[in-house]
């Protein structure tokens with residue numbers, strides 16, 4: 237099935253300033269859309285809107301042609317949103333963090349699946365260490381383990397490369413490309429230049445705003 241997220245005439249205001257106005261966004265199966273622009277231009281805000289996490293904006297969202305508020309259950313069943321912060325609970329181990337995320341999403345999962353996902357992000361041997369004792373890059377990797385743990389078609393990823401080392405960056409770039417190639421959609425913000433890919437499209441922000449009158 238061809239998946240499709242559309243936004244029409246989005247506008248969002250913060251501190252008496254428009255971050256963006258009249259913004260249309262189209263994301264389909266097989267695409268990686270990189271939202272780019274300078275600090276504070278509204279990338280995180282836009283991703284939260286596209287992930288259905290914010291409602292204080294103008295404009296409309298559609299999932300597979302249906303208004304998002306009517307297609308919310310199927311939209312959420314297809315969505316994996318990783319926010320700007322790793323969102324890892326410091327007092328829980330990586331294994332427990334993944335189990336906690338699964339419980340939040342109503343999934344049972346299995347310990348074998350969680351161990352495999354952690355090994356896939358280079359955390360074999362760290363499964364039972366309290367996450368608060370892991371490095372920043374390792375904490376980010378715990379969050380990234382969810383990409384394989386919880387298969388979802390639409391990935392909305394806010395700065396997923398933060399604190400990740402060179403090998404990890406290459407692996408994550410390959411994972412984004414493979415996900416799009418398999419028919420998924422990726423929306424990503426990053427200050428890191430992504431490797432060229434025929435699947436990559438840029439969505440620049442930063443010139444739309446202005447004062448609210």
Ligand SMILES: Nc1ncnc2c1ncn2[C@@H]1O[C@H](COP(=O)(O)OP(=O)(O)OP(=O)(O)O)[C@@H](O)[C@H]1O
Nearest residue numbers: 250251255273274275276277278279280281282425
């Ligand atoms: N909840 C909020 N209340 C008030 N202002 C906010 C709120 N969230 C974001 N902003 C403001 O909106 C602007 C855009 O923030 P946002 O985090 O979306 O930018 P960004 O492009 O992701 O920045 P960066 O590249 O630094 O991560 C900033 O000026 C920020 O202060």
